[in-house]
Amino acid sequence: MPKVSKRGQNILSSPIRKFLPLMLKAEIEGVKVFKLNVGDPDIAIPPQLLPAIKKYKNKSLGYAPSPGISEHVAAWLKYYGDFGVKLKPENLIPTVGGAEAILLAILATTDPGDEIIVFEPLYASYKGFAAMASVKLVPITLKIENNFALPPAKDIIKKISRKTKAIVLINPDNPTGAVRTRAEINRLVKIARGHNLFIITDETYREIVFFGQPGSVLQVPAAKNCTILVDSVSKRFSCPGARIGVIVSYNQVLMSAVLKFAMVRLSAPTLEQIGLIPILKNARAYTKKITREYKKRRDLVFTALTKIPGVKCQKPNGAFYIIAGLPVKNSEDFVKFLLTKFRYQNQTLMLTPAQDFYVTPGLGKNEVRLAYVLNTQSLKQAMLILKKALEAYKNR
Numbered sequence: 001m002p003k004v005s006k007r008g009q010n011i012l013s014s015p016i017r018k019f020l021p022l023m024l025k026a027e028i029e030g031v032k033v034f035k036l037n038v039g040d041p042d043i044a045i046p047p048q049l050l051p052a053i054k055k056y057k058n059k060s061l062g063y064a065p066s067p068g069i070s071e072h073v074a075a076w077l078k079y080y081g082d083f084g085v086k087l088k089p090e091n092l093i094p095t096v097g098g099a100e101a102i103l104l105a106i107l108a109t110t111d112p113g114d115e116i117i118v119f120e121p122l123y124a125s126y127k128g129f130a131a132m133a134s135v136k137l138v139p140i141t142l143k144i145e146n147n148f149a150l151p152p153a154k155d156i157i158k159k160i161s162r163k164t165k166a167i168v169l170i171n172p173d174n175p176t177g178a179v180r181t182r183a184e185i186n187r188l189v190k191i192a193r194g195h196n197l198f199i200i201t202d203e204t205y206r207e208i209v210f211f212g213q214p215g216s217v218l219q220v221p222a223a224k225n226c227t228i229l230v231d232s233v234s235k236r237f238s239c240p241g242a243r244i245g246v247i248v249s250y251n252q253v254l255m256s257a258v259l260k261f262a263m264v265r266l267s268a269p270t271l272e273q274i275g276l277i278p279i280l281k282n283a284r285a286y287t288k289k290i291t292r293e294y295k296k297r298r299d300l301v302f303t304a305l306t307k308i309p310g311v312k313c314q315k316p317n318g319a320f321y322i323i324a325g326l327p328v329k330n331s332e333d334f335v336k337f338l339l340t341k342f343r344y345q346n347q348t349l350m351l352t353p354a355q356d357f358y359v360t361p362g363l364g365k366n367e368v369r370l371a372y373v374l375n376t377q378s379l380k381q382a383m384l385i386l387k388k389a390l391e392a393y394k395n396r
C-alpha cells in the first residue's frame with residue numbers, strides 16, 4: 001500500500017468539524033440545535049453584492065488575473081484609503097479567502113523547520129497551515145483572567161530563536177474577542193523591527209470593535225516594511241462563501257514572492273471579485289450596522305454567561321466570539337453530552353471545545369468558544385439551554 005505523508009497523517013482535524021456527525025444525528029432525530037460553534041454569520045449580505053454580480057454579461061467565465069481584477073484591486077485601495085492606509089496596486093493581491101492569504105504569508109516568510117510566534121488560544125487554521133508548511137508554531141499563552149492581554153516585551157523576546165521568522169497578531173481576535181491597544185501593537189512592531197521579524201497581522205474582523213475606532217497595523221509608520229496584512233471580506237460583509245481575501249504588504253521583495261505563489265494557484269474567484277467592488281468602495285454604513293448588531297449580541301451573551309454559576313469569562317471587545325471557562329473537567333466531553341444526551345424542550349447547543357485553539361497540549365480543557373452568530377432571541381434561548389445543561393451535567 002502507498003503511504004500517506006506524515007503531514008497528512010499528523011494534521012489535526014478542524015475542532016469545529018469534529019462534532020459534526022453527532023450534531024447531524026441529533027438533527028435527524030428532530031432536535032433543534034443552536035449552532036454557536038462556527039463563525040458563519042447569519043446576517044444578510046450587503047444589498048450591492050448580488051446586483052453587481054448580475055451585471056456580468058460575458059458568455060464565458062474566465063480566470064481572473066493572478067494579481068486580481070484591476071477594478072477589484074482599486075476598490076480595495078479605496079477601502080484601505082478610508083482608514084488612512086495609502087496603497088498601490090502592487091501592495092495587494094486578492095486571495096481565495098483570508099485562509100489562502102494566511103497560507104501565502106506563511107510560505108513567503110518561512111522555510112521548513114522555521115518558527116513563528118503565536119499567541120494562544122488562536123484561530124486553529126494557523127496550526128493546520130503551519131503543519132502543511134512544516135513550520136513550528138511557538139506559543140505564548142494568554143490568560144482568561146487577564147482578558148487575554150499581550151505579555152510584556154521581555155516575555156515575547158524570550159521566545160525568539162534563530163529560526164523565528166514572524167509573529168502572528170490576530171486583531172480583533174478569534175477566538176478570544178480581544179482587541180489590541182495601540183501600546184500593544186507598538187510593542188510588537190518594536191520587537192519585530194529589533195529582531196528582523198515579520199508581523200503577520202490578521203485583520204479579518206477589523207470593523208467589529210465595540211469601542212474606539214477600527215484600524216490597522218499598517219497605520220503605524222514603523223511597521224511599514226515588516227508587516228504582512230491578511231484580510232478577508234468573509235466577516236465584515238457577512239459572506240464567507242464568496243471566498244475572497246487579500247494579502248497586503250509594502251515590502252516589495254515579499255510581494256514579488258507572493259505574486260509568484262499567486263500565479264501558481266492561478267486566481268481568486270472572478271464573479272465574487274466583481275460583485276464586491278461596490279461594497280468595498282463604500283463599506284462604512286454596512287459595517288457600522290452589523291457591528292451594532294454584534295454588540296447587542298455580545299452584551300446579551302456576556303451578561304447571561306456571568307449569571308451561570310461557575311462560568312468564567314471576560315467581556316470581549318471585538319469580533320463575535322467569547323471564550324468561556326466552564327465548571328467542567330473536559331469541555332469535549334460536555335459538548336458530546338450536549339449533542340448526544342441533553343435535551344431541553346427538544347433543543348440543544350453546539351459549542352466549540354477550546355483545546356484545539358491552543359498549541360500547547362493540555363491547555364483550555366475546561367473552556368469553550370461561543371460564536372454569537374444567531375439573533376438575540378435565539379441567543380437568549382441558547383444561554384438558557386447552556387445553564388440547564390451545566391446543571392444536568394453536574395447531576396448526571
Ligand SMILES: Cc1ncc(COP(=O)(O)O)c(C=O)c1O
Binds near residue numbers: 233234240244
Ligand atoms: C482570524 C481569522 N482569519 C482568517 C479567517 C479565514 O477567513 P476566510 O478564509 O473565510 O476569509 C478566519 C475565519 O474564521 C478567521 O477567524
